[in-house]
Amino acid sequence: xxxxxxxxxxxxxxxxSGRVDEASWESFLSEINAAIxxxxxxxxxxxxxxxxxxxxxxxGLRVLTLAKRAADAANVGLTxxxxxxxxxxxxxxxxxxxxxxxxxxxxx
Amino acid sequence: MRVRFWGTRGxxxxxxxxxxxRQKVAQALVLANGRRFSSKxxxxxxxxxxxxxxxxxxYGGATSCVEIEGGDGSFIVCDMGSGLREFGLSAAAxxxxxxxxxxxxxxxxxxxxxxMGFPFFVAAFDSEAIITVHSGHADAxxxxxxxxxxxxxxxxxxxxxxxxxxxxxEPGATYDCAGLKVEVIRQYHAHDSYGxxxxxxxRTVIYSTDSEHRLGDMEQEARxxxxxAGADVAICDTMYSLADSVTMKEDWGHSSNLVAVDLCHAxxxxxxxxxxxxxxxxxxxxxRMHDETIRYEELMREDRRPLExxxxxxxxxxxx
Numbered sequence: 001x002x003x004x005x006x007x008x009x010x011x012x013x014x015x016x017s018g019r020v021d022e023a024s025w026e027s028f029l030s031e032i033n034a035a036i037x038x039x040x041x042x043x044x045x046x047x048x049x050x051x052x053x054x055x056x057x058x059x060g061l062r063v064l065t066l067a068k069r070a071a072d073a074a075n076v077g078l079t080x081x082x083x084x085x086x087x088x089x090x091x092x093x094x095x096x097x098x099x100x101x102x103x104x105x106x107x108x
Numbered sequence: 109m110r111v112r113f114w115g116t117r118g119x120x121x122x123x124x125x126x127x128x129x130r131q132k133v134a135q136a137l138v139l140a141n142g143r144r145f146s147s148k149x150x151x152x153x154x155x156x157x158x159x160x161x162x163x164x165x166x167y168g169g170a171t172s173c174v175e176i177e178g179g180d181g182s183f184i185v186c187d188m189g190s191g192l193r194e195f196g197l198s199a200a201a202x203x204x205x206x207x208x209x210x211x212x213x214x215x216x217x218x219x220x221x222x223x224m225g226f227p228f229f230v231a232a233f234d235s236e237a238i239i240t241v242h243s244g245h246a247d248a249x250x251x252x253x254x255x256x257x258x259x260x261x262x263x264x265x266x267x268x269x270x271x272x273x274x275x276x277x278e279p280g281a282t283y284d285c286a287g288l289k290v291e292v293i294r295q296y297h298a299h300d301s302y303g304x305x306x307x308x309x310x311r312t313v314i315y316s317t318d319s320e321h322r323l324g325d326m327e328q329e330a331r332x333x334x335x336x337a338g339a340d341v342a343i344c345d346t347m348y349s350l351a352d353s354v355t356m357k358e359d360w361g362h363s364s365n366l367v368a369v370d371l372c373h374a375x376x377x378x379x380x381x382x383x384x385x386x387x388x389x390x391x392x393x394x395x396r397m398h399d400e401t402i403r404y405e406e407l408m409r410e411d412r413r414p415l416e417x418x419x420x421x422x423x424x425x426x427x428x
Contacts, residue, residue, distance in 0.1 A: 095350065
């Protein structure tokens with residue numbers, strides 16, 4: 001799992017790539033928590049760009065829940081963006097599409 | 109080994125109402141599209157071959173009770189939910205045909221939906237029956253006696269005729285029970301619950317219900333993957349969607365279909381049985397959950413051997 005952050009005028013974009021599963025969820029958690037701290041310092045919302053994420057197991061999804069809680073505590077808005085077809089299906093099956101805002105673009 | 113599901117619903121017994129049956133009949137007639145059936149057998153073949161499960165059947169509504177046939181031929185039963193009443197009638201018929209009157213129960217925990225069938229268990233009134241109750245809880249006998257106190261039920265425990273034994277099992281130990289090797293694992297649930305690993309020669313069945321895999325304890329899941337390792341059948345609590353299990357129903361002590369698939373993949377289990385269905389779910393809801401779980405398994409499979417996903421229903425029998 002690779003991760004990078006970039007700042008735009010409207011949001012901090014955190015982009016992951018690869019798979020998030022039992023082997024990589026801890027690194028995903030660490031990266032996304034660091035991105036929340038950075039977004040809070042910048043007073044920007046965080047957009048998690050899923051375009052490069054191949055898939056997420058329940059571990060990855062549950063990291064998103066932990067991240068949402070951390071973001072809420074830091075008063076940082078958190079949205080998910082650009083899931084591929086496989087990820088969109090996983091978000092629907094898990095009903096995570098009902099507890100997260102999921103966008104097709106990076107507008108946040 | 110053979111596994112029979114006498115009760116598969118979580119928390120509370122439910123029954124399909126007239127309106128639900130009416131909908132099924134109407135849907136079947138529409139799908140039959142004017143076909144004629146010359147016999148009931150022909151009509152049943154249409155139900156089995158042309159209707160999906162929810163249209164032609166019901167998952168049932170009795171609470172947890174699962175029989176495992178194997179070992180030394182004693183009756184082996186996980187939990188005493190409302191499905192136990194029907195198991196008791198079947199067992200009585202089998203005893204009349206010569207089956208030995210020895211029963212080994214394994215209780216996941218003592219909440220009401222897992223013991224409510226016991227007052228209606230006819231073998232408890234059989235003076236020739238020997239009933240052993242295995243549990244991770246030292247207070248199992250207290251729980252069974254308490255629900256037969258006069259305020260709850262007219263027949264007190266001391267009026268029962270069977271010979272009872274209560275055995276407390278400890279996680280980490282391997283027990284020889286009724287010709288099976290049995291291990292237990294402590295699970296997260298109010299007042300704790302316990303999962304069981306039953307091994308009969310080369311065959312392994314896992315019974316793991318009322319088990320929450322908590323958001324903050326994901327590193328603990330390796331313990332469950334090890335407990336499930338190589339299981340031929342893993343019966344798992346899949347009561348909620350993952351989203352529900354981490355939001356409004358967090359800490360309610362139950363798990364999701366997605367976590368069950370991931371645990372079974374990690375354990376290289378062969379078959380996952382979806383179990384302890386949400387009582388608010390209709391047959392269509394349960395079938396949708398089953399279909400979605402099959403799809404999730406496909407999405408996550410990679411180069412693993414396919415994990416067969418079975419949805420438990422009252423009356424299901426599985427050969428292991």
